[in-house]
Amino acid sequence: MQSILIACLPLVAAALHGTRHVPQFDRYGLESTDCQIRCPKSANPRKVIIPALTQAKNATTGEWENTLECWSIDTVDPDLTDLEIDNAIRLNWEEGFDKAYQYIFHGDSYMPAHPAPEPSLILMSAGIGDLRVPSGKCLRVGAGDVFFSVGTLGKQTAWWSDGTLVSDFYFKDGKIPHHEVVDEIDAGKNSVGEDADSPHSDL
Ligand SMILES: *[C@@H]1O[C@H](CO)[C@@H](O)[C@H](O)[C@H]1NC(C)=O
Numbered sequence: 001m002q003s004i005l006i007a008c009l010p011l012v013a014a015a016l017h018g019t020r021h022v023p024q025f026d027r028y029g030l031e032s033t034d035c036q037i038r039c040p041k042s043a044n045p046r047k048v049i050i051p052a053l054t055q056a057k058n059a060t061t062g063e064w065e066n067t068l069e070c071w072s073i074d075t076v077d078p079d080l081t082d083l084e085i086d087n088a089i090r091l092n093w094e095e096g097f098d099k100a101y102q103y104i105f106h107g108d109s110y111m112p113a114h115p116a117p118e119p120s121l122i123l124m125s126a127g128i129g130d131l132r133v134p135s136g137k138c139l140r141v142g143a144g145d146v147f148f149s150v151g152t153l154g155k156q157t158a159w160w161s162d163g164t165l166v167s168d169f170y171f172k173d174g175k176i177p178h179h180e181v182v183d184e185i186d187a188g189k190n191s192v193g194e195d196a197d198s199p200h201s202d203l
Contacts, residue, residue, distance in 0.1 A: 035138040039070035040185045046078040046089065049182060051139050052148035053116065053131055053156055066115070066133045066154035071179035093177055097121070099170040105160045113155035118170040120149050127164025132157045150176050 042049045052071045055064050077090040099118075105127065113134075124145045131149075132138040133156050139147060149168070160166070171177075 033136070035132070035136050036140055037068040037070065037137055038185050040182065042072060046076065047072050047074045048076065048089065048091070049073070050146055050148060052179070053133065053139060053151045054148070055151040055154040064153035065135070066151035066156045067135065068133055068137045068139055070182045070184050071148060072182045073177055073179050075177050091177075093121075093171070096172050097169040098172040101168045101170075103160075103164070103166050103168065105162060105164040108162045109160045109164075111158040111160075113157050115153060115155055116149045116151045119152060119174050119176050120171060121169045122147050122149050123167045123169070125165040125167065127166070128161040129164060129166065130159040132159075148176070 037051055039049050039051045049070055049072050052069045054067055054069055056067045057063070058065050073091070075092050077092050080086070080088055080090055097120075124141045124143055126143050129141045130138055131141070131147075133151070134154070141147060
């Protein structure tokens with residue numbers, strides 16, 4: 001019996017160490033704190049709230065820093081009855097997009113601090129992403145998540161899991177849709193936001 005157990009040990013050890021295909025998320029210390037920005041759902045069905053990796057000028061240093069915000073978007077077609085579509089709104093991005101890229105990760109991938117190349121809208125189809133700004137705030141995304149990436153002046157890090165499929169749509173001529181900044185919600189609080197008609201700031 002004992003000899004069988006001992007004979008099995010190398011297999012057990014191999015199984016325990018056979019994790020190299022599992023994303024080594026915490027290699028970069030990304031698990032240590034809950035840094036997630038949580039955007040409310042819009043209480044107004046004519047608007048949609050989408051997280052944004054954007055930028056702000058640091059009043060002390062005068063340098064641009066990438067930041068995370070919740071943006072309420074009202075550039076939508078709220079009535080699609082002409083198209084015989086009910087219970088839906090359509091994002092109306094005015095000038096639209098002029099480039100679209102799909103990235104497929106065949107291993108987990110870490111991008112050190114870098115600016116967004118162009119203002120874009122990013123769609124996650126598979127996998128997990130963790131995007132982080134200098135304040136320590138992060139946006140962790142999974143399949144089905146959508147976010148703006150418009151922080152072209154500051155820097156952010158990005159981690160992508162093995163198997164991530166992500167699409168990046170560049171806004172035509174860099175034109176960012178009209179938006180209003182709304183408050184994020186605290187972890188564990190009501191997930192429906194105030195009507196975004198009373199935002200506290202705008203870009
Ligand atoms: C601005 O920069 C200073 C110095 O690096 C830093 O301590 C501070 O946290 C920054 N402010 C914000 C709002 O990020």
